[in-house]
Amino acid sequence: MSTPGRTVVVGFGGVCRGDDAAGIEVVRLLRGTLPPQVALVENRGDAAELIESWSGADLAVVVDAVRSGAPPGTVHRCHALAPGAGRHLGSHGLGLRDAVELARALGRLPRRLLIVGIEGADFTLGAAMTPAVRRAAGALADELAERFTRPAPKAEGPAEGRSP
């Protein structure tokens, strides 16, 4: 599963709780647009599976819905290799933050880990995605597609920096 030098993009979240599907949506939009060395994974909230997905990867980008009080569709980014980074505010038993900390304890973090949180507004069971969140997912997919298909000498993660 772990090919050295590879990149993995993981959409993390549930698909029937409104904006919780933002990460999954990004991965679905990316299907068919990326070179084969970029793996695409849909993860419905399984932290252990997340660790499997990124073990040995050079770069992992995890996209998840978050709830921080920012306007819906706000995109938060953080490089999650610092302890305590990547706080996850979703509803999963073992969340993204747990996966990061667990992987750290087990020495199974990827070389670079970028967590992108899309601010959600409606996490109600059965709700549709909020238009602003859907737009943000589309824009992020475009950005990642451009980043990973650009004939650059070395793929970097998308624009860096912590959330505002």
Place this chain on the structure above:
Amino acid sequence: MTHKTVSVGGLSRVEGEGALTLRVRDGRLAGLELRIYEPPRFFEALLRGRAYTEPPDITARICGICPVAYQMSACQAIEAACGVEVTGPLRDLRLLLYYGEWIESHALHVYLLHAPDFLGYESGLALAADRRDLVERGLALKKAGNELVAAIGGRPIHPVNVRVGGFYRVPGRRELAPVAERLRRALDQALATVEWAASLDFPDVEHDYRFLALRHPGEYAILSGSVATGDGVGFPVWEWPEHVTEEQVPHSTALHARLDGVAGYLAGPLARYALNSAQLSPLAREAAAGAGLGPVCRNPFRSIVVRSVEIVHACAEALRIIDELTEPEAPAVPVEPRAATGHGASEAPRGTLYHRYRLGPDGLIAEADIVPPTAQNQARIEADLRAVVEPRLDLPGDELAALCERAIRNHDPCISCSAHFLDLHVDAR
């Protein structure tokens, strides 16, 4: 001081979220409520008007931990309505898929959710920092389960290969060879898990449980069977609505289940083990005996040992099935809809999961009823809590809260199946 108020937020290491409130008045327990904010019957409403082929995929979304259970109970209920029974190699493949889910779910609970309680860690993460060997073993077991589910179900979580009547595609023997290889290693890890779990320290607690589980003439029931209880009541799954009734309680949007009018029975590993332990695979029986489990275990803290024994059983049985598997004639048998009602039940990792569908003549679902195990166990978990809390009301609030969390985690409640948010409040005055 006669009154005090303690509030603890965020009950951790359970699947999903809910709330627990303890009210202590004048040093006595005045109220205890495990509150579950279930999206009221959302899925049952969603299913009305959908095609009879859709429930396996729709209900699988209820839970990320036990989607196979939902798929299997749903398929069997619909097939029962349509007068079809899936047998032979297709049934074996369903068993395989289900064993994969048991391994995934139990490994997660045993190592990451339950083990920290016994070893004095606040979380699976803290445990991983000190006991990497243990957590890696848990993850390796879980991975074996995930791979089995992926091989049969098409992907490890929310399998997409299940349909009414069987599967969309059946994996070939060659695809199962690497899965079997990993399962052989997993079986060793599962045996080591039983040995390790048996060595933990358990509080000396026994409850007088009324157990409920499926019973099958030919196997330790997981996929199907009739309903049995520890006190001799038994009935076929289609009589479920006559025996199990659900009632609203003011503090929860999940319904409380009653068995023949009595609340507080227990479903899940302890119930399965008490009713069916003689049918465990020889290796699992041996492991159970070695772990000091008698024929019945009434100590909920020891459920970690029973889950570990069930992992051994699942690995051993999955290997046996893969070894003996013959190719089915077709990936699925035809299932034609008819106006009828069908009932289906299977043993989700956390206990019996019942589905009922009434189909109209057009093949659309007119009515759906789903009774998840955690909703059935809710009243019994409250009883466990009362028994644990009442003699210890003078403990400091945080210790009391920690004890409550342990008492709840013993039953691995999958609150996401039946609920939404779980916070713990100790209101002691």
